Amino acid sequence: AQSVTQLDSQVPVFEEAPVELRCNYSSSVSVYLFWYVQYPNQGLQLLLKYLSGSTLVESINGFEAEFNKSQTSFHLRKPSVHISDTAEYFCAVSGISYGKLTFGQGTILTVHP
Amino acid sequence: NAGVTQTPKFQVLKTGQSMTLQCAQDMNHNSMYWYRQDPGMGLRLIYYSASEGTTDKGEVPNGYNVSRLNKREFSLRLESAAPSQTSVYFCASSLRTGGESYGYTFGSGTRLTVV
Numbered sequence: 001a002q003s004v005t006q007l008d009s010q011v012p013v014f015e016e017a018p019v020e021l022r023c024n025y026s027s028s029v030s031v032y033l034f035w036y037v038q039y040p041n042q043g044l045q046l047l048l049k050y051l052s053g054s055t056l057v058e059s060i061n062g063f064e065a066e067f068n069k070s071q072t073s074f075h076l077r078k079p080s081v082h083i084s085d086t087a088e089y090f091c092a093v094s095g096i097s098y099g100k101l102t103f104g105q106g107t108i109l110t111v112h113p
Numbered sequence: 114n115a116g117v118t119q120t121p122k123f124q125v126l127k128t129g130q131s132m133t134l135q136c137a138q139d140m141n142h143n144s145m146y147w148y149r150q151d152p153g154m155g156l157r158l159i160y161y162s163a164s165e166g167t168t169d170k171g172e173v174p175n176g177y178n179v180s181r182l183n184k185r186e187f188s189l190r191l192e193s194a195a196p197s198q199t200s201v202y203f204c205a206s207s208l209r210t211g212g213e214s215y216g217y218t219f220g221s222g223t224r225l226t227v228v
Contacts, residue, residue: 009153034216043117043203043219044156051214090155092216100146100171101207101217105155 002027002093006104014112015083021076021107023091033074034092034101035065044090050074061085086111115139119204119220126194126227134189134223136204144207145187146171146217147179149200156203162187163209194227201225 007022025031032051036044048059055067065076074091091104120135138145143164148156158171162181176198178190187206191198201224205217 006155032214036216036219043221044205044217045219046216049214049216100158100161103156105153 002031002095002102004091004093004102004104006089006091006107008107009105010108010110012110012112013081016080018079019077019081019085019109021089021091021109023074023076023104025072025074025091025093027072027093027095030096031093032096033065033067034094035059035063035074035076036090036092036103038088038090038106040087047076047089081109081111083111083113085109117204117206117218117220119202119223121223122221123224124226126191126225128195128227130194131190131192132194133191134202134204134225135186136188136220137186138204138206138218139185140206140218141184142206142218143184143209145181146205146207147177147187147189148203148205149173150203150222151200159189159202194225196227199225199227 003026005024013019034049035047037047038044048057050067058064063078088106088108090106092101094101117138146161147159157173160179162168165184180188201222203222204220207217
């Protein structure tokens, strides 16, 4: 079984500031890791994923996440946020060979002008 | 491509009424899922269908039933709605259950209010 803990329920930041959304996971098997984004009144969209290889993965809109196996973390970062990044972000994990996707509780990122 | 389509988008029910939420995907995925989303609780799995003809309970199945009508369609039924079922419901699909490296594709959600 797997579990995911997102350490911050809400993160307010000012535009152009850096941000980090924290995610820790627990699993007895090797995992795939995902970040999803949910804009207001919409469904979830895949932002980025870690499958294997380089521990640093990037999205097309400037977010990046780093897989740290020793700390069982997959934190999401962006060096300079925009108003349009305001959304709820979900970390998720699934086993490589089996297991459904398990989601964290979500982090609401609010970017202020 | 439409991806995952959910209907209706909004619904208000009275306590005790029944209704069915519809979900269809056009990506030839084998697995489909129903989640509910409540503030501060993330997404919780209600039921899933690993493949056509199979369904299994998730984390919070009480008060719900599902039908995997065919490979494309997976419906969620509330037999006797309760205020505790007020939530946003999401349908999702994936190529398979387990080891799914592509992640899930989500519908846009159904916002259900039970009064």
